[in-house]
Amino acid sequence: MTKQLKLAEIVPDHLFGKRLDQVLAEMFPDYSRSRIKDWILADWVQVNGRVCNTPREKLMGGEAIQIDAQLPDDERFEAEAIDLTIVYEDEHILVINKPAGLVVHPGAGNPEGTLLNALLHHCPTIAEVPRAGIVHRLDKDTTGLMVVAKTIPAQVHLVDAMQNREITREYEAICHGIMTAGGTVDEPIGRHPTKRTHMAVTTSGRPAVTHYRVMEKFRAHTRLRLRLETGRTHQIRVHMTYINHPLVGDPVYAGRPRPPRKASEELLGIFRSFKRQALHAAMLRLAHPITSEIMEWHAPIPDDMVQLTLALRADTEEHGLDFA
Structure with a gap:
């Protein structure tokens, strides 16, 4: 289904x-x-009064513009009463702390129960905004902060800000292996050449830049703080795998669990039960799309990552760092 849009204005002389x-x-x-x-x-x-289908045609000012367009109607998706953890909300934007397990947008295998369905219930007028105001995504099992536009002007400005790298997004993660220092991964990401549901570093991919710094070293793992310059699908997960430090629990890129040698039964149990990538969108900073006010939000680390961190810290204190 689509919505009809009619606009009419006179071109200003300037x-x-x-x-x-x-x-x-x-x-x-x-x-x-x-x-x-x-x-x-x-x-x-x-x-x-004349159809003009040439974007480059020059105008003189004073022309009468009429637009009869069709907009996609996102109301074809059902509104659902799904709980949202709202960090901030005004008439233009909404910032949420997404839990693990919540798919952002309906798709194959996920026609309902998504963030989009929840947004349509929470704010019915958001159906007038393309993609219900969703301007960036988090993977299903990545937790943390997302900004959503509640109006078309806010959506346009947020999309432009995202494309111009004016929105700062920082993540916390726990990866396999001991990193000696922070750095930057600047490698293009595209579809995996043979595994179509996977992403990979590939020369035919789109530019992708991830900065990371070491927050804490464990016996055989590292806690990281990461900042994205770009927003490619699975970007952090793919870049960390590319430098041989895949994220703990990543079901796609990390392979089998790899606890430290001689780990306690408690730590082994935590590794066995950690079924998602240890990745959390911890900080979001942007200029408000309407007021231009610089705003910043922080989301606490989720309980499962806190438990994993505490267990790895205790293991390291017991055994020391493992450089073997």
């Missing part, structure tokens, strides 16, 4: 000489440049 797509982006800032370009190419834009 936009003289600019291209049609640039003019429309300035006249209708609630909509993204890519969406406006799609409207032009779909013959949905008229200039002085």
Whole structure:
């Protein structure tokens, strides 16, 4: 299903000489440049009553613009009463602390019970926003902070900020192996050449940059703080695996559990029961999409990662660091 959108305005004189797509982006800032370009190419834009499907056509100012476009209708997804941990909310944005196990968007195998379904119930008007305001994702079993746009103007600004790397996202993770120092992984990520549900570092992938620093060393593991410059699918998980430090519990990239040698039964039990990647979106900082106020949120480390950290710390105090 789709929604019909009708817009009509006169081109201001100060936009003289600019291209049609640039003019429309300035006249209708609630909509993204890519969406406006799609409207032009779909013959949905008229200039002085004439269909214009050339984004580069120059305008003189004073033209009458009419847009008859169709927007995808996200209301085809059902609203569901799913509990959300809301960290911050105003009329424009919503920041949540996502639990493990919650899928962000409906898809194959997950038609319901997702964050999107929960958002439609919590804020029904968010159905008017593309993808119910979801501008970035966390993997199903990654916990932590996500920002959601409640209005189209907020969504447009947040998407632009994300693309321009103006939103800071920091994570905590526990990886296999002892890291000696922090660093940066700057390697492109794309679909795995043979495992289509996996991602991998590949020359044909999209640019991806992950910064990391060591927070704590254990006997055979390391606790990390990571900051993303880009937001590729599985980025941290793939980059850490690429440098031979996959995340503890990662069911896709880490393989079998690898507890330290001579680990206690308690620690062995924690490793056996840790069925998700040890990854948490701990900090989110951005300029508010409407007021431009710099805002920052922190989400406490979830109980399962706290338990794992305490057990690894106790193991290290008992045995010392293992450099073998």
